[in-house]
Amino acid sequence: MKKISLTVNGKLYQVEVEEDMRLLDLLRDKLGFTGVKEGCSEGECGACSVIMDGKLVTSCLIMAFQAEGKEIITIEGLQKEDGTLHPIQQAFLEEGAVQCGFCTPAMVLAAKALLDKNPHPTDEEIKEGISGNLCRCTGYAKIVSSVKKAAEYLNKGGK
């Protein structure tokens, strides 16, 4: 057992973790952030993605103790306290970019990681930005157009 402290969605947590625990399990099972999904468990599908210190990472490939002192954002951290959706979430909703929804939390985070760095991405850059996240339902077109729309919302100063 190891004691670590980390910030998730702006809140500080101090937790005991086993040495062999993955960040994915810490977030889902110990801290209850079930918006983090487990798909392949081997870094291929991206469903478990979270933002760690500004970078999109696959939480199935990171050990929990490696999150010591890190700042993590999961999908639960995106919507405002009053329940207003984040502009990216809003755009996904409006564009119909969600079908079964399994890829969606991580897709939204992938979009956020991209837009935080590149507020005016081209279609190609968007496709590249979400290419580590597999979606079996949508064929990605509506996801790409959502990210475009979200970029417009964010550039107008949030919605």
Place this chain on the structure above:
Amino acid sequence: MKKRGKGIACIFYGTGYGNGFPDVSRAYAELQPDGKVAIYTGATEVGQGAKTALSQIPAEVLGLTVDDIIFINEDTSITPDAGTAAATRQTYNTGNAIKMAAEELKKELINIAVKELGLNSDAGLEMKDGKIYLKILPDKCITLAQIAAKQSEPLRTFATFTAQTVQIDPETGQGAPYWPYTFSACAVEVEVDTETGQVEIIKAAHAQDVGRAINPKMIEGQMEGGFAMAMGYVLYEDLGLENGRIWNNKLSTYIIPTAMDMPEIQNIIVEDPESTAPYGAKGIGEPVMIPVGPAILNAIYDAVGVRMTEIPVTPMKLLQAIREKEKQGA
């Protein structure tokens, strides 16, 4: 060398269980105390948009908004059986059952309104925005919430829809095994790299007959998803099944398309209302995928002149076929 080719394919697809198999959907419509209407049905949402489309249908019948429909599904302890979310059947079958239950409820509500408003007949009564009113004298009006308050138990209607399918003649293979059918067509342009055997889809157009588009955006989503799935099926996805063992049992070896693989797709929604369908709408879940594969294979043929008869068309298989053809030509 890079060679381009174009291919098209079209298909028809019988939706529902078919072949005389009983294909039944059931639904309740129930007036709520606040004037909203709850729909109870066993139809399952798996991401195809059943909840949305099947809420839009009763909203249309009852003159309500989708927000006024409380859609309760999947809970088998309180919903009637509506069959599986399979065979592209929920929009048509369950859509019909829900439409019938909602129409039945509307009839009852109108009858109550006639009595409550002291009218001679239901002629000219309109139902809209949670109210029933007389068109020629809108002050003669009662809200659905007012009607609900007058009931000792919730007003509830039930409907069953059974699709018409006939078993085919086992000897001649003739008959009408499905109803309705839906039609799709797809055209693609590919670029084949004759050095590597790689196939890239440059552009695609995808047309789907939907009867009537209840939710165009969701239809496009299904079409794009079906295209991606077919593209993976035809070009990348190989289970590697050998003696009952699946070799490619991980996403690191079983390759499915990413956003980067997707070409630009032009969606064409063809509306030709089906007379037995709810507002003419037919299901499209499975058919959207079907013409894509043959269209790609035809485009490959057009590009390099080889007929691929086994999928996925991996670079290795395609190279082999191209080499063989060259040998024959030499």
